[in-house]
Amino acid sequence: MAQELTILGLESSCDDTAAAVVRHDGTRGTILSNEVIGQDALHAAFGGVVPEIAARAHAEKIDLAVEAALAEAGLDLAAVDGIAVTAGPGLIGGVLAGVMCAKGLAAATGKPLIGVNHLAGHALTPRLTDGLAFPYLMLLVSGGHCLFLRVEGPDRFTRLGGTIDDAPGEAFDKVARLLGLAQPGGPAVETCAESGTPGIPLPRPLLDRPGCDLSFSGLKTAVLRARDAIVAEHGGLPVGLRADLCASFQAAVADVLAEKSRRACADAPVTAFAVAGGVAANRSLRAALETVARDAGLPFVAPPLALCTDNAAMIAWAGAERLRLGEVDDLTLAARPRWPLDDRAAPMLGSGKRGAKA
Ligand code: KG4
Numbered sequence: 001m002a003q004e005l006t007i008l009g010l011e012s013s014c015d016d017t018a019a020a021v022v023r024h025d026g027t028r029g030t031i032l033s034n035e036v037i038g039q040d041a042l043h044a045a046f047g048g049v050v051p052e053i054a055a056r057a058h059a060e061k062i063d064l065a066v067e068a069a070l071a072e073a074g075l076d077l078a079a080v081d082g083i084a085v086t087a088g089p090g091l092i093g094g095v096l097a098g099v100m101c102a103k104g105l106a107a108a109t110g111k112p113l114i115g116v117n118h119l120a121g122h123a124l125t126p127r128l129t130d131g132l133a134f135p136y137l138m139l140l141v142s143g144g145h146c147l148f149l150r151v152e153g154p155d156r157f158t159r160l161g162g163t164i165d166d167a168p169g170e171a172f173d174k175v176a177r178l179l180g181l182a183q184p185g186g187p188a189v190e191t192c193a194e195s196g197t198p199g200i201p202l203p204r205p206l207l208d209r210p211g212c213d214l215s216f217s218g219l220k221t222a223v224l225r226a227r228d229a230i231v232a233e234h235g236g237l238p239v240g241l242r243a244d245l246c247a248s249f250q251a252a253v254a255d256v257l258a259e260k261s262r263r264a265c266a267d268a269p270v271t272a273f274a275v276a277g278g279v280a281a282n283r284s285l286r287a288a289l290e291t292v293a294r295d296a297g298l299p300f301v302a303p304p305l306a307l308c309t310d311n312a313a314m315i316a317w318a319g320a321e322r323l324r325l326g327e328v329d330d331l332t333l334a335a336r337p338r339w340p341l342d343d344r345a346a347p348m349l350g351s352g353k354r355g356a357k358a
């Protein structure tokens with residue numbers, strides 16, 4: 001196996017059509033290109049991702065994303081050492097579009113095909129950005145995912161806990177909808193919370209139970225009840241109280257994520273505490289998690305936002321890590337809507353609007 005590997009990655013598991021070229025030099029990675037074609041405008045009228053629309057858009061755009069990624073990297077296909085593709089978990093139509101495209105490229109060029117678990121892509125990103133050594137703790141918090149993982153190797157993950165219902169990003173989006181704020185809800189709730197105080201009592205779900213599992217659906221319902229009580233009392237939702245509700249919701253999410261992270265940090269020795277996913281962009285959540293890491297004596301690693309949210313550079317990198325181990329797939333590679341990273345752990349419950357959880 002050559003010391004240096006240049007990998008083309010494809011990602012299409014939710015609502016971003018992405019392609020990237022990443023070079024693995026034996027220890028660190030260099031991103032040569034990272035193209036993302038978003039679909040927000042296509043889904044905006046529906047209040048969430050419509051799987052059929054997403055699948056069609058991926059099928060239309062994935063080859064354009066590949067062309068753009070190769071052009072930006074200044075390479076042609078002959079110069080890459082392998083083709084990595086998200087093979088799950090995710091919305092099946094989109095995953096299929098990526099897998100079919102990657103198979104076509106692999107068949108035409110004879111290059112190795114590497115199927116990558118989307119969650120492994122997120123979980124291995126701190127090695128691409130910061131060269132983290134195994135084992136490290138990863139909290140993945142996005143619109144479709146919420147889980148604590150001990151990352152022990154490119155193919156070895158232990159799930160320490162995760163949501164038993166909604167992902168936190170889904171909860172932010174639903175709360176924004178309840179309060180008449182824009183989508184995506186996370187940034188809107190965060191901005192609104194800045195002028196509020198977190199004085200409205202809301203539950204801290206599952207804090208009374210041992211372990212690292214989380215739940216967000218009851219919290220969202222509690223926000224709904226609090227909103228209805230305010231509306232009944234004031235005949236509407238005053239701007240100041242809306243800000244207080246946002247601040248109170250955000251504080252509740254921060255409290256549960258921080259306490260569960262504290263437990264996960266104490267679970268077994270790790271080299272660092274890393275976060276990924278769109279929700280990790282939230283400044284007050286990030287500050288709470290950073291404090292947990294500091295108290296546990298661990299470095300806190302949060303990759304830049306463009307690499308925390310869905311992208312193909314993480315897929316190319318995870319593909320490179322697998323290829324270095326000599327792991328390749330053949331043209332029978334299947335698209336998997338559900339694909340738990342840790343198949344020893346009990347299956348997670350629920351499936352969010354943004355795609356299948358694992
Ligand atoms: O990782 P991501 O871009 O996409 C996937 O879910 O795959 O995460 C998107 C989610 C959305 O639910 C969005 O509302 C949430 O991340 N989000 C935030 C913030 N920015 C994005 N949640 C809380 N605070 C934010 N600043």
Ligand code: ZN
Binds near residue numbers: 118122142145309310
């Ligand atoms: Zn993702």
